[in-house]
Amino acid sequence: MSQADTGVEDVDLLVVGGGKGGKTLAMDIARGGGRVAMVERGMIGGTCINVACIPTKTLVTSARLLDSLSRAEQVGVRAEKPVADLTLLREHKEGVVAGMVDLNHRQFLDRGMDFILGTARFTGERTVRVELNDGGTRVLRGKDVVINTGTVPGIPDIPGITEVEPLTSETLLHLDRIAEHLVVIGGGYVGLEFAQMFATFGSRVTVLHRGERVLPREDPDVSEALTGFLADAGVRLHTGVTITEVSRGPSGVTVRLGDGTEVTGTDVLVAVGREPVTKNLDLDAAGVRTDDRGFVRVDDRLATSAPRTWAVGDVAGSPQFTHVSLDDYRIVKANIAGGDRRTTGRLVPWNLFTTPELARVGMTETEARAAGHDVRIARMPVAAIPRARTLRDTRGVWKAVVDRESDRILGVALLGPDASEVLTVVQTAMLTGAPYTLLRDSIIAHPTMAEGLNMLFNAWTD
Ligand SMILES: Cc1cc2nc3c(=O)[nH]c(=O)nc-3n(C[C@H](O)[C@H](O)[C@H](O)COP(=O)(O)OP(=O)(O)OC[C@H]3O[C@@H](n4cnc5c(N)ncnc54)[C@H](O)[C@@H]3O)c2cc1C
Numbered sequence: 001m002s003q004a005d006t007g008v009e010d011v012d013l014l015v016v017g018g019g020k021g022g023k024t025l026a027m028d029i030a031r032g033g034g035r036v037a038m039v040e041r042g043m044i045g046g047t048c049i050n051v052a053c054i055p056t057k058t059l060v061t062s063a064r065l066l067d068s069l070s071r072a073e074q075v076g077v078r079a080e081k082p083v084a085d086l087t088l089l090r091e092h093k094e095g096v097v098a099g100m101v102d103l104n105h106r107q108f109l110d111r112g113m114d115f116i117l118g119t120a121r122f123t124g125e126r127t128v129r130v131e132l133n134d135g136g137t138r139v140l141r142g143k144d145v146v147i148n149t150g151t152v153p154g155i156p157d158i159p160g161i162t163e164v165e166p167l168t169s170e171t172l173l174h175l176d177r178i179a180e181h182l183v184v185i186g187g188g189y190v191g192l193e194f195a196q197m198f199a200t201f202g203s204r205v206t207v208l209h210r211g212e213r214v215l216p217r218e219d220p221d222v223s224e225a226l227t228g229f230l231a232d233a234g235v236r237l238h239t240g241v242t243i244t245e246v247s248r249g250p251s252g253v254t255v256r257l258g259d260g261t262e263v264t265g266t267d268v269l270v271a272v273g274r275e276p277v278t279k280n281l282d283l284d285a286a287g288v289r290t291d292d293r294g295f296v297r298v299d300d301r302l303a304t305s306a307p308r309t310w311a312v313g314d315v316a317g318s319p320q321f322t323h324v325s326l327d328d329y330r331i332v333k334a335n336i337a338g339g340d341r342r343t344t345g346r347l348v349p350w351n352l353f354t355t356p357e358l359a360r361v362g363m364t365e366t367e368a369r370a371a372g373h374d375v376r377i378a379r380m381p382v383a384a385i386p387r388a389r390t391l392r393d394t395r396g397v398w399k400a401v402v403d404r405e406s407d408r409i410l411g412v413a414l415l416g417p418d419a420s421e422v423l424t425v426v427q428t429a430m431l432t433g434a435p436y437t438l439l440r441d442s443i444i445a446h447p448t449m450a451e452g453l454n455m456l457f458n459a460w461t462d
């Protein structure tokens with residue numbers, strides 16, 4: 001690393017914030033011999049492994065085991081009164097997270113990057129000043145700079161909300177207690193995953209959702225099917241609500257609704273979306289423009305308004321999934337090297353890790369019809385799949401949307417056990433442009449959940 005008289009350290013690549021896309025790029029370029037500095041303010045490995053995907057899915061494993069044990073006798077096993085144990089749950093979650101953080105840290109050092117724990121702030125084009133966590137400052141300038149500072153939980157503008165100090169997806173993971181009655185504001189990904197998990201752990205759970213139905217981007221039949229399974233798990237869902245005020249009293253937190261009714265819980269979780277981490281970055285100094293919500297403005301090459309300054313992941317307004325941040329890395333890596341890779345038209349799968357889980361890729365029926373496709377719809381209960389019978393878990397429904405003219409698969413919604421694994425098979429077929437008949441007519445091993453694809457693409461509703 002070169003250090004001129006000015007005290008500015010020059011590097012080939014400067015990564016600001018160590019999220020999925022940024023850390024992967026930093027490791028890659030450092031391994032190839034480039035001079036790389038990555039600044040991270042505290043979470044080694046980023047949001048996903050510390051306070052988001054990994055801890056939540058680690059706890060989903062616990063909730064699913066409890067769910068399976070509640071049905072143990074159906075599979076010939078007696079399991080006396082299984083319960084969630086707070087201390088063990090915490091140890092389980094912290095063990096998995098610590099293992100991944102440690103692995104990430106060792107990889108950062110092994111690949112030869114300068115991994116800097118501190119908070120970065122721009123002072124000029126492609127230049128940051130870093131307040132080091134252990135004291136002192138450094139100033140770094142990159143030939144290329146990648147902004148990957150992520151998002152944090154948003155707090156809704158509801159009177160009284162700050163005063164009641166609501167839980168967020170991050171603080172709930174401290175697991176100091178299993179709430180007696182958890183009131184969840186927002187029925188999106190975060191709200192629904194936590195709601196079902198805590199209902200299974202033994203909490204009373206009430207979800208208060210603004211829209212007329214949860215997961216409004218999904219077809220109504222799919223979100224209704226999911227809602228039914230949440231109700232079976234004990235989640236009470238109120239849709240179409242307006243929250244007018246929140247206050248804390250002797251019996252807990254009271255949420256007042258627009259129709260005059262009240263819901264009082266021991267704890268309240270806000271899960272109304274996430275905000276970009278750009279406020280204290282002084283992006284103006286770098287010539288980087290943001291949109292009206294604070295996300296970094298990028299073009300479809302993930303270039304910002306400043307030269308050789310890129311943004312990846314949540315902060316760039318990309319769909320908020322770790323695998324998308326990873327794909328942003330592929331795009332920026334190619335473009336830094338002079339290529340022309342773009343985000344336009346990429347096929348993004350995602351999964352909601354409820355039980356059963358919802359796996360999605362491509363268009364919904366509603367979206368496909370709105371886009372002018374003449375569609376065929378295939379729909380099948382999971383109970384039709386032999387593997388589901390052997391699992392004694394026949395909850396769910398699979399749906400496919402196919403273009404009638406070309407036979408190409410436009411999208412699927414798979415609600416059921418192991419749906420997230422089966423999804424990749426469909427996604428791969430879609431990426432190849434194959435007709436649906438590929439999945440209908442391939443030999444798929446029996447008895448697997450994927451075998452259901454042979455059946456789904458024969459289950460036309462019209
Ligand atoms: C509860 C929950 C569950 C989720 N589950 C899933 C899931 O199952 N699957 C999935 O694909 N996605 C999931 N997500 C979404 C996923 O976590 C995010 O999309 C992903 O983490 C975004 O990564 P990123 O690369 O944008 O940056 P992040 O991982 O957010 O990293 C940004 C980093 O920048 C650092 N930083 C910020 N400002 C500065 C600064 N000034 N100086 C230095 N460092 C800074 C932060 O400390 C942070 O480590 C979940 C999200 C939540 C909240």
Ligand SMILES: NC(=O)c1ccc[n+]([C@@H]2O[C@H](COP(=O)([O-])OP(=O)(O)OC[C@H]3O[C@@H](n4cnc5c(N)ncnc54)[C@H](O)[C@@H]3O)[C@@H](O)[C@H]2O)c1
Nearest residue numbers: 156186187188189190191208209210271272273320351352
């Ligand atoms: N399994 C996964 O991949 C996973 C899991 C969790 C989070 N995530 C990512 O994180 C993102 C953020 O998740 P999220 O659930 O916080 O946001 P979200 O945008 O998915 O859902 C928030 C919901 O809260 C509702 N809402 C907003 N304000 C409200 C209010 N005042 N009262 C009641 N309801 C209100 C909105 O209508 C919205 O549907 C997700 O969109 C997703 O990309 C992914």
